[in-house]
Amino acid sequence: MLFAVAGLLALVGILNDPLHTGRLLLVAACDLTLAVAGLLGPWRRLGRYAPGFLGLAGFAVLGLSTWSFGGVAAGTGPFLVLLYAWAALHFPRWILSLFALPATLAYLVPLIMTGQPPLVLGSAAVLMPIALAVAFLIEAQARHLRDERERLSRIEQWRAAMINTLAHDVRAPLGTVRLVLEELEETATAPQTKMIGAALRQTSRIARLADGLLDVQRIDSTGHLKLDRAPHPAHLLVKDALSYVREDADVRAEVDENLVVYVDKQRFEQILMNLVTNALRYGRPPVIVRFTRDATGDRLEVRDHGPGIPDHLRPRLFGQFAVGGDQGVGLGLWIVRQLAVAHGGQAAAEARERGVAMVVTFPAPPGDQPQQ
Known part of the structure; x- marks a missing residue:
C-alpha cells in the first residue's frame, strides 16, 4: 500500500x-x-x-x-x-x-x-x-x-487442554460412583434410598457439567453448538431441572401446564440451573421461575429479590469472564447466552424494583400460534 x-x-x-x-x-x-x-x-x-x-x-x-x-x-x-x-x-x-x-x-x-x-x-x-x-x-x-x-496463545492452548482433560477424566470416576450408588440403592432402606437418589441426581449433574466444559471449548473453537431440539412440556422441563436444587432453597415455579416449548432438553437444563444457581448465590429469596409465551416467542425469566445489578454492569454481564469473583469464574452467564443464541434466542438482565430478572428468549415451536 x-x-x-x-x-x-x-x-x-x-x-x-x-x-x-x-x-x-x-x-x-x-x-x-x-x-x-x-x-x-x-x-x-x-x-x-x-x-x-x-x-x-x-x-x-x-x-x-x-x-x-x-x-x-x-x-x-x-x-x-x-x-x-x-x-x-x-x-x-x-x-x-x-x-x-x-x-x-x-x-x-x-x-x-x-x-x-x-x-x-x-x-x-x-x-x-x-x-x-x-x-x-x-x-x-x-x-x-x-x-x-x-503468551496469550500459550495460555489459551493450556486452558483448552485443561478443559478437555478435566471434562474427559472426570467421567471415568463418576461412572464408578454411579454404579456403586445404584447397587447400594437396591438394598437401601427408605431414608437411605432418598439420600442415594439425591446423590445419583447430583452425579448426573456433574456429568452434565463436564459436558458443559466441553461445550465451552467447542463454542470457542467452532463458534456454534449442535442442538437436539424437540417439543417438551414446559412445566415438566422446569420441574426436572429444579429437582437438582437443594430442598431448602426458596425457588418457586410459575409455568403454564399447557405450554409446550421447542428446545434441547439438556441445554435448557443448563440454562435454567445456571440462572437459578446465580440467583441463589448472589440474590435473595424468593427466586421466581416464570415461563411464558407472547407474540415474539417463549420467555424464561428467573428473578431474585436481592440488591440487583448496577446499570453499568448489565450490558456486559453475559460476557466471558465478565463478572467472576471469589465464588466463580464468570462463565455461567456466558454459557447461558451462547446456549440461548444457539436456540435462536437471546439472554439479558432486566432491572426490577427489588432484585434482577435474568431473561432468556426462545423461538416458539414451528407452526405454533402465540398464546394470548
Missing part, C-alpha cells in the same frame, strides 16, 4: 511538474512494480526477513524520486520515515540498523547530484537519527505486542 500510494503521488506530480514527466513516470512505474511485488511475492517461502529487500528497493526509488524532482526532498523525507516505520513493524533492530546506510545514501546522493547547498545536505544529520529513533520505538512496541500475543 505504501508503494502504491507513492506511485500514485508520482503520477499526480506530473500535473505540477510536466517538464519532468518522463522521470516521474519512471518513479511511478518503479513504485507500482514494488507494490505488485509486495502483494504477490512468495514471501512466506523465501523466509521471514526476505521482504526486507523491498525496503532496500524502496530506498533506491526514493533516491530516484528526489533526483526526478531536481533535488527537492520534501516528499522523500516523510516516505523515508514511513518506510522505516513499516520495517519496524516486521523486522528486528539489527535489520533497522543495517537500513541506516542505504537510507542515508538514498537521501544524500540525489541531493549531491543536483548540487544542493551544504545546509540542505546537513538535514540528513537530523532526519536520519529521527527516522531510526522512531523505528526503534515502533519495533519495541511491536515486539511487545507479538510477545504478548504468543
Whole structure:
C-alpha cells in the first residue's frame, strides 16, 4: 500500500511538474512494480526477513524520486520515515540498523547530484537519527505486542487442554460412583434410598457439567453448538431441572401446564440451573421461575429479590469472564447466552424494583400460534 500510494503521488506530480514527466513516470512505474511485488511475492517461502529487500528497493526509488524532482526532498523525507516505520513493524533492530546506510545514501546522493547547498545536505544529520529513533520505538512496541500475543496463545492452548482433560477424566470416576450408588440403592432402606437418589441426581449433574466444559471449548473453537431440539412440556422441563436444587432453597415455579416449548432438553437444563444457581448465590429469596409465551416467542425469566445489578454492569454481564469473583469464574452467564443464541434466542438482565430478572428468549415451536 505504501508503494502504491507513492506511485500514485508520482503520477499526480506530473500535473505540477510536466517538464519532468518522463522521470516521474519512471518513479511511478518503479513504485507500482514494488507494490505488485509486495502483494504477490512468495514471501512466506523465501523466509521471514526476505521482504526486507523491498525496503532496500524502496530506498533506491526514493533516491530516484528526489533526483526526478531536481533535488527537492520534501516528499522523500516523510516516505523515508514511513518506510522505516513499516520495517519496524516486521523486522528486528539489527535489520533497522543495517537500513541506516542505504537510507542515508538514498537521501544524500540525489541531493549531491543536483548540487544542493551544504545546509540542505546537513538535514540528513537530523532526519536520519529521527527516522531510526522512531523505528526503534515502533519495533519495541511491536515486539511487545507479538510477545504478548504468543503468551496469550500459550495460555489459551493450556486452558483448552485443561478443559478437555478435566471434562474427559472426570467421567471415568463418576461412572464408578454411579454404579456403586445404584447397587447400594437396591438394598437401601427408605431414608437411605432418598439420600442415594439425591446423590445419583447430583452425579448426573456433574456429568452434565463436564459436558458443559466441553461445550465451552467447542463454542470457542467452532463458534456454534449442535442442538437436539424437540417439543417438551414446559412445566415438566422446569420441574426436572429444579429437582437438582437443594430442598431448602426458596425457588418457586410459575409455568403454564399447557405450554409446550421447542428446545434441547439438556441445554435448557443448563440454562435454567445456571440462572437459578446465580440467583441463589448472589440474590435473595424468593427466586421466581416464570415461563411464558407472547407474540415474539417463549420467555424464561428467573428473578431474585436481592440488591440487583448496577446499570453499568448489565450490558456486559453475559460476557466471558465478565463478572467472576471469589465464588466463580464468570462463565455461567456466558454459557447461558451462547446456549440461548444457539436456540435462536437471546439472554439479558432486566432491572426490577427489588432484585434482577435474568431473561432468556426462545423461538416458539414451528407452526405454533402465540398464546394470548
